[in-house]
Structure formats: structure tokens, C-alpha cells
Amino acid sequence: MDENRFVGLDPEYYLNHNSYMKYNHMEITKISPEESEVRLRVNPDALNILGVVHGGLIYSLADAVTGLTARADGRRYVTQSATINFIGNVNEGYVIAKGILLRRGKAVTLVRCAIEDENGRLLADGTVNMFCLDDETGRE
Amino acid sequence: MDENRFVGLDPEYYLNHNSYMKYNHMEITKISPEESEVRLRVNPDALNILGVVHGGLIYSLADAVTGLTARADGRRYVTQSATINFIGNVNEGYVIAKGILLRRGKAVTLVRCAIEDENGRLLADGTVNMFCLDDETGRE
Amino acid sequence: MDENRFVGLDPEYYLNHNSYMKYNHMEITKISPEESEVRLRVNPDALNILGVVHGGLIYSLADAVTGLTARADGRRYVTQSATINFIGNVNEGYVIAKGILLRRGKAVTLVRCAIEDENGRLLADGTVNMFCLDDETGRE
Amino acid sequence: MDENRFVGLDPEYYLNHNSYMKYNHMEITKISPEESEVRLRVNPDALNILGVVHGGLIYSLADAVTGLTARADGRRYVTQSATINFIGNVNEGYVIAKGILLRRGKAVTLVRCAIEDENGRLLADGTVNMFCLDDETGRE
Numbered sequence A, B, C, D: 001m002d003e004n005r006f007v008g009l010d011p012e013y014y015l016n017h018n019s020y021m022k023y024n025h026m027e028i029t030k031i032s033p034e035e036s037e038v039r040l041r042v043n044p045d046a047l048n049i050l051g052v053v054h055g056g057l058i059y060s061l062a063d064a065v066t067g068l069t070a071r072a073d074g075r076r077y078v079t080q081s082a083t084i085n086f087i088g089n090v091n092e093g094y095v096i097a098k099g100i101l102l103r104r105g106k107a108v109t110l111v112r113c114a115i116e117d118e119n120g121r122l123l124a125d126g127t128v129n130m131f132c133l134d135d136e137t138g139r140e
Helices: A002-007 A011-016 A019-023 A055-071 B002-007 B011-016 B019-023 B055-071 C002-007 C011-016 C019-023 C055-071 D002-007 D011-016 D019-023 D055-071
Strands: A026-030 A035-041 A077-086 A094-104 A108-117 A122-132 B026-030 B035-041 B077-086 B094-104 B108-117 B122-132 C026-030 C035-041 C077-086 C094-104 C108-117 C122-132 D026-030 D035-041 D077-086 D094-104 D108-117 D122-132
Touching (some): A019 A026, A019 A055, A055 A108, A077 C122, A122 D094, A122 D122, B035 B055, B055 B122, B077 C122, B122 D077, C011 C019, C011 C026, C055 C077, C055 C094, D011 D026, D019 D055, D055 D094, D055 D122
Antiparallel strands (some): A035 A094, A108 A122, B035 B094, C077 D077, D077 D122, D094 D108
16 A cells, blocks of 8 residues: 555555566656656567567556546556557657546546657557546445 | 468477567467467466456467467458456456457458356456458558 | 346337337347347438438437346346447438447446447447446446 | 539538438538538437437447538548547537547447537547548449
């Protein structure tokens, strides 16, 4: 519990406890309950068969950053469902994902994700429903 | 072109040219235009802050396996849009993703993905629209 | 409460209390917690500018039938989120929507929807997350 | 063809050729290739069993308004896939749907939809992929 409150504030701690994010070279550049940001510097481990960033990794940025925006309230969440639309791609530079709060509910928090290249060109756009694990009742 | 036809048939070749999939320890166990399969043995690099497989990686399996089902016709595709619903998770054993063809179109191929643990319990269910890059006109 | 239990069993009662479904000529042909069915006979009020069934109405069948499958457990639900993929369309005959349970949770029930024409040709495929309004705590 | 160009500019003509929209009392208040708007005055035919606007009708507004934004370029489109997240609901006043262009492609146009009540409260948020029927080749 204390741990989770802490997580909401310290990117380094969060990354050190999130093996997948760290292994895939993600950087957390902002955590806030309104808008968080995660970045990825395009690297050889990130590429698909066409030589651009794998869609799975682009989605992973969306999942990570929307989770951070949800978790920034100090509660624990799991991803419930997500939709992503892919618009463009890159083979170098940074991919920057923003998780923008649409609605914070008791049980479900809806966060939009916009993913851009370092020039502000939209690469993907999606929405993620985060389901909260913490409440008085342990429901669901 | 010839390369892409080949890709559709040889999992090892495909993985060796898909850095992200290989880096994240994915295994291709079946490629067919009707139903493909990708597996992941749960490993430390795969885990999120709750100690189970990161949702981004689960989606990545969905993206990969639906792409294989689409590509098994010998054409090149990019992921256009996707939805995934998360149902369960695991911290050990195998995660197995199946990409089941729903509709093959000239431009768009729709593939469903069912992701299960090694006991056949459903972990996630989604659909992915794959957009074909190859046609006579180079459209889109 | 009693009313909701009743609703789960009697299609006529349900339709008479669901103005939009009735106004749009929907027929409930099966209500069950595993798989429900709603039909629409294609009629002039159902058509879009291309002369086939409006996508909004096709989605409405999906929303209705997945809601029935959720509600068949006797609880009240609202649609939380939904994705639909459109595959084909018709300008006559019946459109038949099936709501197939994927997972029933305490708070969220996930139902898949397959929509077919009267010859069994797939017209649309989607998934709907239904959020339950009833529990001990009134959470959310 | 000429008809479609015209459609993009004249709401009354469009409604008169879109039976479902007209039958369900939708009003077109703006058509533009960047952002269109469709409204619905809440009426008895619009309600679900809980006495608020049926989710199918809310989605229908999203489908209609995103289609208008796509079609405003003078081409014909069908809805390919859509996701909608439901956030709130009303039992009176206006429901206002805006279709905001995210990306116009040769084959696929992606439009976001924000649906609000008359006080600007967000009721639903979604994205719709519109597939273009017109090009030189008749592909797909």
C-alpha cells in the first residue's frame, strides 16, 4: 500500500520494479493523475520485420503510460481493455506516449493515449480502461 | 517480395528478422492463413510491477500472431487497429496466442486472437485489423 | 430487483420496457446467461445512405444482445466499452445477433457478439464489456 | 458521384436519404472534413430499460458523425471498425456528438468521436475507422 503510493511519485523506483518496461528500454518522463509520459528511444530491440517499431511495443507504451496516469492516484490497477489505432511509424529518434485522463471512476479509470514521434507527428491513438484493484471490499 | 513469401513459411527466418519478437523471447509454433500460434515462456523480462506478464507483452503476442495469420498469404501487412480484453494472467508456464482468421479482404484482413495459459484458461481475447501494403496500385 | 430478475426471463416484458429496441423493431429470440439472441428484420427504417443496414443499428443489436447475456444472471448492467468490426451487410432478410459469454466477473462481464445474416454469413464481430451496477456496496 | 459531393454539403439532403438517422430523430448541425456535429434531442424512442439513452443510439451518433467527417471530402465510406467507451448518460436535453478527424488516408480515415450532454459533460468517447469505397481501382 505504502509501496503503491510511493510508486506514483518515483519513476526510477517504478521502472526498477517493472521488468518488462525496463528490459524494453522505456523511460518514464512524467507521472501525474492527469497526464503521464513515457518515452522510448528507438533501438534495434524495438524493430519489427519492416524495420520500424513493433506495434506490440507501441501498444506497450500506451499500456504503460495509461497505467501510470491511473496509478498516480495511489491505487493499484490492471488493464481491463484497450483499443489502439496505428497511424504512422518511425525507425529512429524518440517515440513519446502520453496518457491523458478521460475519466476517473471508483472502479474503472479511462485514459486516452496519444503516441507521437519526436516531431509531434501522431503515430498512434488509443484508449485504455484501467480497473482498480483497491477498494474497501476487494470486489472483482 | 520473394522474401515475404518465404517469411510466411519459415518461423526461424521470421524471428531472425523480427528483433522485437526475438528479444522478447517469443516462439512461433505455427504459421497458417487460417490459424497461427505464438508462445511465450514466462520469464523475468516479461513481468510487470504486480509480478505477472505485462499487458503490453500480452498484446504483443496478439499483434504478432494475428500478423502471421495475415501474412501467411504471402503479402505484407501492417497493424491498422486492435482491441484487446484482458481476462486473466499468469506468473509462470506458457502463454499461448492463437490468431484465428475472421475475414480476409483485398485491403483489410481481420484476425481474432485468443490468448490462453498452458491449461487452456483464457487470458485475453481481441481482434486485430491488418492492412495490406501490397496491391497493384500501391494505394494507401 | 424482482423486476430485474423477471426481465432476464421474459423477452416481451423486456422489449416493452426498452423503448429504443422496440421502436427499432428488434426481436428477442433467446435470453440466457451463456448465449442470447436478438434479431432484426431488415426494414426501411433500418437503412443508411447506401441502402443497407446502418452500422449504428448493427452495433445496437450487439449492445442489446450482449446486455441480455449479462443481465440473464438477474443483475443490472450498463455498457462500459465496446468494439465492433464490420464485415458485410444486407438490404433484406434477417440480421441475427448472438451474445456469447466470454467471462462473467463480479464487476465486469465480457461478452462477444457475432452478427450474421440469415444464411449464416458473418456481418460483424465485436466484444462488449458490461459493468454491473449491483453489488453489496454500490461501488462505482 | 455528384450526389456524394452534394451530400457532403447539405444536411437536409443527407438526412432525407438516411432513413435510420431520420427515423431516430438525429439532427445534423455541421458537416466538415475536420469536424462534424450531430445532435439528438432525448425523446421517448431513445430510451433503454434504465430510462436513459440506449448505448446503441449513442454509438449510432458516433457512427453517423464520424461518417460525415469522412464523407465531407466527397468520397463514399463504410464503417470498418469502431470502439466506444461509455462514461455518462442523460434522460433529457440534447446529446451532441462531434466527429474530429485524426487522420485522412487514401483508403482509411480515422475519426475520433466525443459525445457530450448539453452542458459539455463527456458521455462517451470513441474512435471509428472509415473505409473509403472510392478509388481508381475499386479495390476491396
